[in-house]
Amino acid sequence: MRLVMLRTLSALILASALAAQAPRTMRVDYYHTGTAASETFAPDRTVLEPLPWPGDPAKALDTSNLGKYYFEVVDRATNRVLFSRGFNSIYGEWETTGEARTTPRTFSESLRFPRPEGPVQINVKKRDARNAFREIWSFSLDPADPGVDSAPPPSPGAVIPIQRSGDPAGKVDLLILGDGYTREELPKFEQQARKLTEALFARSPFREHRRDFNVWALCPPSETSGVSRPSTGIHRRSPLGTSYDAFGSERYILTFENRALRDAASFAPYDVLEILVNGETYGGAGIFGQFSTVAAGNLYAPYVFVHEFGHHFAGLADEYYTSDVAYESSKDRPEPWELNATADPKAPKWKSLVKPGTPLPTPWKKEAFEKSSHETQARRRELRATKRPEAEMDALFEEEKVFETRLLGTDAHSGKVGAFEGCNYEGTGYFRAQEDCIMFTRDDVPFCAACAGAIERVIALYAK
Known part of the structure; x- marks a missing residue:
């Protein structure tokens, strides 16, 4: 107390x-x-x-x-x-x-x-x-309108300073909120918040800019442990209303309770919001300028935290294209506004980073990758359909990670900046900057050069 x-x-x-x-x-x-x-x-x-x-x-x-x-x-x-x-x-x-x-x-x-x-x-x-x-x-x-509500909402609890680097006016203020944690589980939330903070700052370019961030944590206690997962019949009235199965995607975690989210978050300074969900089933989400989420108890939580934060913080596009998603594709291939995807392989946004002699578009082991990935996705759907233990899904991801790390790390242009086809949920017509990236696979790789540049651009918008 x-x-x-x-x-x-x-x-x-x-x-x-x-x-x-x-x-x-x-x-x-x-x-x-x-x-x-x-x-x-x-x-x-x-x-x-x-x-x-x-x-x-x-x-x-x-x-x-x-x-x-x-x-x-x-x-x-x-x-x-x-x-x-x-x-x-x-x-x-x-x-x-x-x-x-x-x-x-x-x-x-x-x-x-x-x-x-x-x-x-x-x-x-x-x-x-x-x-x-x-x-x-x-x-x-009119800010002087008497209808403007100045009454503070009920306090969601104590603000925990995870990392205090300076005046919020000169820093990126990251607020980590918890959802689905009972009062007895608040120490668990803090432990996970600190662990995932370290995972974020272990990755470049966040590592080099760690002192440009303040990190706060806040967790309104829940009456019951966990959040909703409707596909399995689980429904919870958690304080922030987060739930799996958003838009019919079993791994997609969102909250549609915007009022509750914003009222709780208003008790801490923040520019960006991360929601830690008290759950072990793989999942998360990231929406630029709104919030990102992660199932904090999953084996791959550190990866998901960083990947989804890339969406939320810097507006990064997904670079993968073989996984099931809720979105429907367009026949057109307009140039994306995201800085890590392009429809023009001859003149990508990151062309200044491409070394002379690198072919554009850039060849890679696309066929072998797709064959393995489609097989993995089929096995993944089977595991979910038969409600197998989460440990079996983790084992599948580990198997996939070993294969992809070897395949993508031993190619002719591995580690080089180019224009690699397959990005933005599309196998053709969209290109990414490097063969592997956090936004592409779960491998232990850094953000690609295009992603890193986008992240640093946003950090400069907030930090002195």
Whole structure:
């Protein structure tokens, strides 16, 4: 109890220090509704979060050009853009599924920004077929409106400082939230949060930028242990509402309880959010600018944590293409906005990193890889269909890892930067920068050069 009180006091001191320097954090919760063919927006509520804005006021504008969506806060008196950020959303992921072609759905989402001094216009934009942002929603907001909710939500518990490198305004603030942990399991959550933090900073380029990050942890206690896994008949009312089987994919873990997530997270400074799920079954997810998840008790949790954080933090595309996914492919091959995928192998985004003499596109052992991978996927589906123990899935992944590490590490262009076909869930038409990467396989390999560059670009957006 004394430790919890000290941590709570520490968080209050931190909040007090920040409050003297920065405006409060304002958040607009809204509803995103539609199908694959059309979408609409409706405001839900505007709140003032308990803590001040954690970011650097000198880096209020997003220059990364990342994200499927983008929003800006514009001062109505001067027409000056005060704040902007690119992001993805759960709706943006769902609209590419088969369900979205026939059935409308509604998702709750949020926009967070420093409280402006006067009335503003908030513009939300989305990329068109040519990757240009086009406005799809705009609304006015007066921060002095009496309808703005300034009441703090119920406290989710004590904030744990995993790594404190400096003033949040000059750091990337990573908040690790726990879901599905009972009060008795809170020490387990903290242990897993610390373990996965070390896994993140063991990987380059995060390793070299460790001091650019603060890491906080927070876990609202759950009445029951674990989270929902509907495909096996398990349903839980966990505090953050995380669940396996999102969009029909057994390994995809999301929460659709955005209000609960944002209210809990508002008690700590954060730029990026990671949710540790109290579960041993392999799974996770990552949505750029929203959150990432991982089943913290699984053998491959360190890999999933880093891989999914790559999606959430830097908007990285998946480079694998042989696994089952919920999304439906397009016949077209438009140039992706993600910095680690291209439809143009002759002039990829990372061409400056390609050494003279490297062929573009770059040959690799594609046929042998695909044969083995398809066999593994068939065995994987069989293990899930027959509800075999998770240890058997872990053993299959270990077998796959040994084969792929040997195959991809002994090729003619292994370790080189080029344009390797197979990426972005597609076996043809999309190319990745290197033969192997954390975003491609579960092998013990680093982020490829294109991914590392994207990550460093985002770190520079937040850290001094």
